[in-house]
Amino acid sequence: MPLTPAQTLASIAVMAGVTFLTRALPFLLFDRGEHPPKLVLYLGRVLPPAIIAMLIVYCLKGVTFSAMGGWVPPLSAGLAAVLLHIWKGNDLLSIFGATVFYMILVQGVFV
Amino acid sequence: MNRTTLAAAFPVTVPVLMGYLAIGMAFGLMLQSIGYGVGWAALMSLTIYAGSGQYLGVSLLAAGASLPQVAFLTLMINFRHLVYGLSMLEKFRGMGWRKFYMIFSLTDETYALLSSAQAPEGVEEHDFFFWVALLDQSYWVLGSVIGSVLGAALSFDTTGVDFAMTALFLVIAVGQWKAAGSHLPALLGGAATLASLLLAGAEDMLLPALAVIVIALTLLRPRLDPDWNREEEKSCP
Numbered sequence: 459m460p461l462t463p464a465q466t467l468a469s470i471a472v473m474a475g476v477t478f479l480t481r482a483l484p485f486l487l488f489d490r491g492e493h494p495p496k497l498v499l500y501l502g503r504v505l506p507p508a509i510i511a512m513l514i515v516y517c518l519k520g521v522t523f524s525a526m527g528g529w530v531p532p533l534s535a536g537l538a539a540v541l542l543h544i545w546k547g548n549d550l551l552s553i554f555g556a557t558v559f560y561m562i563l564v565q566g567v568f569v
Numbered sequence: 570m571n572r573t574t575l576a577a578a579f580p581v582t583v584p585v586l587m588g589y590l591a592i593g594m595a596f597g598l599m600l601q602s603i604g605y606g607v608g609w610a611a612l613m614s615l616t617i618y619a620g621s622g623q624y625l626g627v628s629l630l631a632a633g634a635s636l637p638q639v640a641f642l643t644l645m646i647n648f649r650h651l652v653y654g655l656s657m658l659e660k661f662r663g664m665g666w667r668k669f670y671m672i673f674s675l676t677d678e679t680y681a682l683l684s685s686a687q688a689p690e691g692v693e694e695h696d697f698f699f700w701v702a703l704l705d706q707s708y709w710v711l712g713s714v715i716g717s718v719l720g721a722a723l724s725f726d727t728t729g730v731d732f733a734m735t736a737l738f739l740v741i742a743v744g745q746w747k748a749a750g751s752h753l754p755a756l757l758g759g760a761a762t763l764a765s766l767l768l769a770g771a772e773d774m775l776l777p778a779l780a781v782i783v784i785a786l787t788l789l790r791p792r793l794d795p796d797w798n799r800e801e802e803k804s805c806p
Binding site (some may be wrong): 471479483484517530 | 581612616632647653654656675740743762794796
């Protein structure tokens with residue numbers, strides 16, 4: 459704990475302020491009139507699938523191919539989530555099933 | 570409190586419950602390990618509320634980083650949030666005082682839920698959004714506090730439970746894939762991020778990926794935006 463409580467509070471306040479600013483900026487810029495620019499609305503519509511794909515790759519960034527344990531658990535559990543979801547279409551089943559499968563693999567199989 | 574709305578919002582947030590308890594606990598543990606107790610963990614999760622941002626925060630506090638450094642690095646790690654609001658401009662319109670909270674609580678996971686989940690029949694949409702956001706943050710705060718208090722005393726091995734986050738994003742991607750008119754945005758997002766991971770490395774991958782995604786989608790507008798042609802016709806009578 460190299461900082462004093464007051465310095466820690468100041469650091470936390472800066473982190474909170476900057477984080478809020480990154481989330482609020484689109485609203486500050488484009489949420490004034492009745493209609494935001496058409497380009498902005500278009501980006502708002504097409505961005506979610508691109509961002510979700512980005513977050514998936516980001517979640518899987520730790521995958522390595524030097525040992526089986528580095529890629530088999532995340533990629534097979536990821537595939538299980540997708541296949542379960544295409545098959546049953548139940549969010550909870552797909553997420554629980556894939557997560558339990560992953561936990562078994564990392565705790566019991568590829569230790 | 571409206572129980573119908575809560576009953577509709579809760580099941581949607583269960584994947585985030587699993588993920589946030591897991592990564593929230595890891596945060597509480599990390600913060601405890603550098604000498605900050607449960608009060609600090611709760612304060613950070615209540616006021617900052619950002620997964621990767623708070624993990625970074627632990628290292629910044631441990632290193633005694635200066636305030637400009639704290640500001641710059643927090644901005645860098647949360648840069649992706651700059652585009653999240655673009656998809657929520659219409660959704661949050663007319664939410665009154667709750668809009669402030671919706672913007673504050675727009676994490677990756679809440680963004681993912683809100684960009685795909687629909688309020689069921691008979692449930693007011695804005696109430697539904699608000700409860701999804703509020704439940705998500707309550708899991709995050711709860712996870713941080715449990716991690717800080719119980720620490721290693723937990724007997725259940727939770728290794729791997731954070732995969733719930735990956736599975737949540739995958740499930741949302743499958744749903745979007747089925748509903749989408751064009752698969753180009755999803756393919757582009759995945760390919761750009763993969764390229765960025767290989768070229769820039771795991772530490773710095775998000776900013777280049779995000780830039781490529783936004784620029785490429787802007788250039789692809791004539792192809793992806795159904796309103797584009799009509800607009801042009803109107804401007805050329």
